[in-house]
Amino acid sequence: MKGVDLVRLSREMSGYAVDVRRYLHVHAEPTSREFETVRFIRCELEKIGLKYVNIPDGGVLAEIDGDGSSHSSILLRADCDALEMTEAPDNAAGKKICISSNPNAAHMCGHDSHTAILLGAARILAKMPPNSIRGKVYLLFERGEEGGNCIYYVMKYIQLHKLRIDSCFALHVEPDLPVGTFWIREGPANAGNVNFEIRLYGKGGHGSRPDLANNPLDCFVAVLNQLKDVRYKYIAPNDLITYNIGSVHCGTRRNIVPDMLEFSGTARFYNVEAGGIFKKKLRDIVDKCADFYDCVVEYRVFSGPGLSVVNNREAARIAADAVTEMYGNGCLKDLPISLGSESFAMLSNYYPSVMIRLGVRNEERGMTAGLHSSHFDLDEDAIPYGISAHLAYVMKYMSVADRAIPFEGFAGDVDAVLKLTNRPVPKRYDTM
Amino acid sequence: MKGVDLVRLSREMSGYAVDVRRYLHVHAEPTSREFETVRFIRCELEKIGLKYVNIPDGGVLAEIDGDGSSHSSILLRADCDALEMTEAPDNAAGKKICISSNPNAAHMCGHDSHTAILLGAARILAKMPPNSIRGKVYLLFERGEEGGNCIYYVMKYIQLHKLRIDSCFALHVEPDLPVGTFWIREGPANAGNVNFEIRLYGKGGHGSRPDLANNPLDCFVAVLNQLKDVRYKYIAPNDLITYNIGSVHCGTRRNIVPDMLEFSGTARFYNVEAGGIFKKKLRDIVDKCADFYDCVVEYRVFSGPGLSVVNNREAARIAADAVTEMYGNGCLKDLPISLGSESFAMLSNYYPSVMIRLGVRNEERGMTAGLHSSHFDLDEDAIPYGISAHLAYVMKYMSVADRAIPFEGFAGDVDAVLKLTNRPVPKRYDTM
Structure with a gap:
């Protein structure tokens, strides 16, 4: 035909x-x-x-x-x-x-x-x-x-x-x-993807005494600061990769120290090895920052590197x-x-x-x-x-x-x- | 009596x-x-x-x-x-x-x-x-x-x-x-207080192309990094002051770049001058970071320094x-x-x-x-x-x-x- x-x-x-x-x-x-x-x-x-x-x-x-x-x-x-x-x-x-x-x-x-x-x-x-x-x-x-x-x-x-x-x-x-x-x-x-939804648990308290509490936001900021290094420091420049933090939710009132922060995001890449490096580094960073900031981590979603x-x-x-x-x-x-x-x-x-x-x-x-x-x-x-x-x-x-x-x-x-x-x-x- | x-x-x-x-x-x-x-x-x-x-x-x-x-x-x-x-x-x-x-x-x-x-x-x-x-x-x-x-x-x-x-x-x-x-x-x-609820507007988009969007979270992280300097760098060590970021809310889905981030917090102090310095520095930092990251700021609450x-x-x-x-x-x-x-x-x-x-x-x-x-x-x-x-x-x-x-x-x-x-x-x- x-x-x-x-x-x-x-x-x-x-x-x-x-x-x-x-x-x-x-x-x-x-x-x-x-x-x-x-x-x-x-x-x-x-x-x-x-x-x-x-x-x-x-x-x-x-x-x-x-x-x-x-x-x-x-x-x-x-x-x-x-x-x-x-x-x-x-x-x-x-x-x-x-x-x-x-x-x-x-x-x-x-x-x-x-x-x-x-x-x-x-x-x-x-x-x-x-x-x-x-x-x-x-x-x-x-x-x-x-x-x-x-x-x-x-x-x-x-x-x-x-x-x-x-x-x-x-x-x-x-x-x-x-x-x-x-x-x-x-x-x-x-693209392939790495998807993540992660919770950081700190310790709540009154907003006037952050020293008696443990705001998980501090840990989160440390994670994001470290994450900015991953692309240039660990992944070949000719490997395409990008990522997005799509949501962050934490706390209800300005005068209460939140006890939990939840964030989600995705990374996209063509080379599954690059995606694997990103995922491993993300995990390392979250675990090490949580250790440093005395937070507990819950990986609610941590999938990939996908095809x-x-x-x-x-x-x-x-x-x-x-x-x-x-x-x-x-x-x-x-x-x-x-x-x-x-x-x-x-x-x-x-x-x-x-x-x-x-x-x-x-x-x-x-x-x-x-x-x-x-x-x-x-x-x-x-x-x-x-x-x-x-x-x-x-x-x-x-x-x-x-x-x-x-x-x-x-x-x-x-x-x-x-x-x-x-x-x-x-x-x-x-x-x- | x-x-x-x-x-x-x-x-x-x-x-x-x-x-x-x-x-x-x-x-x-x-x-x-x-x-x-x-x-x-x-x-x-x-x-x-x-x-x-x-x-x-x-x-x-x-x-x-x-x-x-x-x-x-x-x-x-x-x-x-x-x-x-x-x-x-x-x-x-x-x-x-x-x-x-x-x-x-x-x-x-x-x-x-x-x-x-x-x-x-x-x-x-x-x-x-x-x-x-x-x-x-x-x-x-x-x-x-x-x-x-x-x-x-x-x-x-x-x-x-x-x-x-x-x-x-x-x-x-x-x-x-x-x-x-x-x-x-x-x-x-x-204590006296400075209360704030601030919105940062960036530009939304698909999570696979953060470069075509403008995630306000990057601006927020920069604000928080700068804010950590204020206490030791600008306020006398004998002036008591502390602050709390009580909430951060941003985004709905991991594969969408959020277009807006809202955060709230409070600072507490006894010396109203110290509170005034904190407030001025917070405003400077937010405005300068927003300028740097091409975000629009909305100060929904920005009160104090209170008595x-x-x-x-x-x-x-x-x-x-x-x-x-x-x-x-x-x-x-x-x-x-x-x-x-x-x-x-x-x-x-x-x-x-x-x-x-x-x-x-x-x-x-x-x-x-x-x-x-x-x-x-x-x-x-x-x-x-x-x-x-x-x-x-x-x-x-x-x-x-x-x-x-x-x-x-x-x-x-x-x-x-x-x-x-x-x-x-x-x-x-x-x-x-």
């Missing part, structure tokens, strides 16, 4: 995908608790007539068998969770087309469109004439991408059933790219060829690498994978706000571009029978990944 | 004063909003048959005329407000006798007993035989002592009506002193003589000077005054917790000691006809005090 056909089919599927996107957008559900969203996806898959399994606390994994002329299998992934936040009703130009009806959840990271695009692609793939698809295509509707780590339960399933996966593909909407363009890069595409998304060179080239054949070389745009984190890192560490970015910016229509902003809005005209990119990756990959990308994936099972990245087994929400 | 009579009369009045104390304790009302408490006090004064004025948002000022053989007039002051906190039902030994029925207010600073003691003293003074009291006695039931600054409205009234006041007397319960003892000191008895309570030498001697004549020299105990603040500072800066401390500790009964602790509890056996101290101060002071203590009080009116101490006109709660 030629590129022109994929573009046409994708455009014809737009109406359906836009409806799906709006439905999901209005009925946003927070990370790991996408119960109605999952029901909706299953219902759509049943209408299409696709086989699927509902992986508890993981997501929905559907399957399209090819004609068997190739043993290759590709996994296309869309996430489906929303953020725990309240959506603003307007974008930079005026009212949005639709907004979340749930004041506690909003699709401000565009996962509604990811799922809509993949369902649109699924409908097209399912109706393709015999012999169009040589190998197998998995469609993963992943839950809990925003920190829920639900991909753990998906990987558990994949490893338990020894599913063969030769390559993974995903896209993410990108408000810094105009509609009709893509960003595709070899190598790191998203970064690494786009496989050949997978990225296949993806780039797939979209440029449809839209010309001009459709590829450059962007600085993101330092956001992505659960797709898991798949990209096991299989040769690529995650591309899909332009959804439209300045005239006011669709310019960044991801995670309450004003985020996307131009639905981007949806057919997204559908066609999925289709074209499948076609391009399978144009070579039994294509196998040389790749050395992570050797251990998914529990080994948890251990490596110091993350707990993700919380379960499904009734077992 | 002799000391032995005052002791006996005070003991006989104990039952009444204990009942009052328990009633007020159970019906605690927060600072500046002591509406029912005021109604109760007025009702008691009417039962006694005393003249009084209800000063809106200030308190109740009652008056007992003497026999006119002296022009002297003494003001006895009790505060009547509770703290905005929840009382714990137990002290160190077990259940308390009574606890606040208001989950949002509790008499954890003992003002219930101050008012009960003064009402007890009022009943005795009102029934004294003719010629017992030479001059005039004012009884002030002051509202909003705990930061409400209601004394402002009382002083407004006193200055408007040009009331003559020759000396002021007050007591405060002291959980570090055993029942039956007093602490009386010449000179500073409570400290200074016990007049002669007034303190009269008070000490008054209690030792009743209870012997052994009743006076030493304690470190308090660094708490006290609204009595206002009166002590206008008139030769003394504030004494009344022992309420009873280890056997578990009454050991400090003021402002939710476990604070006082031994009601201290109440007759308190009543008699008020009576004895009046008698002792007026034993000399037209006694006048040489004193250079604050020259300006109470609005000049507000200006000097950088405090706003206190919030009003009474319906005007």
Whole structure:
């Protein structure tokens, strides 16, 4: 099937995908608790007539068998969770087309469109004439991408059933790219992270006698002073790394010495070794300062260094060829690498994978706000571009029978990944 | 009237004063909003048959005329407000006798007993035989002592009506002193303060790009680092001063750069000049750090240097003589000077005054917790000691006809005090 056909089919599927996107957008559900969203996806898959399994606390994994002329299998992934936040009703130009009806959840990271695009692609793939698809295509509707780590339960399933996966593909909407363009890069595409939430316990008292108490704020200031040295003193200058202290909370009244301080933050990097050094130094600093200031430390969260998304060179080239054949070389745009984190890192560490970015910016229509902003809005005209990119990756990959990308994936099972990245087994929400 | 009579009369009045104390304790009302408490006090004064004025948002000022053989007039002051906190039902030994029925207010600073003691003293003074009291006695039931600054409205009234006041007397319960003892000191008895609540505004953003944002936490850490120098670098070592950062609040999520940080604190000192230096340096540091870190500063509270309570030498001697004549020299105990603040500072800066401390500790009964602790509890056996101290101060002071203590009080009116101490006109709660 030629590129022109994929573009046409994708455009014809737009109406359906836009409806799906709006439905999901209005009925946003927070990370790991996408119960109605999952029901909706299953219902759509049943209408299409696709086989699927509902992986508890993981997501929905559907399957399209090819004609068997190739043993290759590709996994296309869309996430489906929303953020725990309240959506603003307007974008930079005026009212949005639709907004979340749930004041506690909003699709401000565009996962509604990811799922809509993949369902649109699924409908097209399912109706393709015999012999169009040589190998197998998995469609993963992943839950809990925003920190829920639900991909753990998906990987558990994949490893338990020894599913063969030769390559993974995903896209993410990108408000810094105009509609009709893509960003595709070899190598790191998203950052790994170290996340921390730490409590320092001192001793409370009356604000007029700090000498009789022990304000944990003194310890905290010492930690932050030391932390400023880590980047230049211990990490190679060519290793990208940054960090943020996102919150500090301590005390209630000016005349009371607080007895506890809680702070949280994140570090981002591409080289997991650099992340490891940061984490070790942070721990050393906190422990030593706590010792010095006679505070007790509680590491409530201390995860990582987590994996970064690494786009496989050949997978990225296949993806780039797939979209440029449809839209010309001009459709590829450059962007600085993101330092956001992505659960797709898991798949990209096991299989040769690529995650591309899909332009959804439209300045005239006011669709310019960044991801995670309450004003985020996307131009639905981007949806057919997204559908066609999925289709074209499948076609391009399978144009070579039994294509196998040389790749050395992570050797251990998914529990080994948890251990490596110091993350707990993700919380379960499904009734077992 | 002799000391032995005052002791006996005070003991006989104990039952009444204990009942009052328990009633007020159970019906605690927060600072500046002591509406029912005021109604109760007025009702008691009417039962006694005393003249009084209800000063809106200030308190109740009652008056007992003497026999006119002296022009002297003494003001006895009790505060009547509770703290905005929840009382714990137990002290160190077990259940308390009574606890606040208001989950949002509790008499954890003992003002219930101050008012009960003064009402007890009022009943005795009102029934004294003719010629017992030479001059005039004012009884002030002051509202909003705990930061409400209601004394402002009382002083407004006193200055408007040009009331003559020759000396002021007050007591405060002291959980570090055993029942039956007093602490009386010449000179500073409570600290002056500088209070601050400051916001630093930076620029928010995604936690993976602190370089594109401006975390106000960096500015805050710089402020705290500089602040540590002030005490040794700018303030004389013999000037007592201390400070506390009581709260810091900033940010919500680890992967978002916060755009605002709010911190609050207090400094305590006896020498108002030292307090002034601290305040000026704090302001310099915050402004310069904000400039350096490109933050915007909002001084939401920046009051002081406030006045400290200074016990007049002669007034303190009269008070000490008054209690030792009743209870012997052994009743006076030493304690470190308090660094708490006290609204009595206002009166002590206008008139030769003394504030004494009344022992309420009873280890056997578990009454050991400090003021402002939710476990604070006082031994009601201290109440007759308190009543008699008020009576004895009046008698002792007026034993000399037209006694006048040489004193250079604050020259300006109470609005000049507000200006000097950088405090706003206190919030009003009474319906005007």
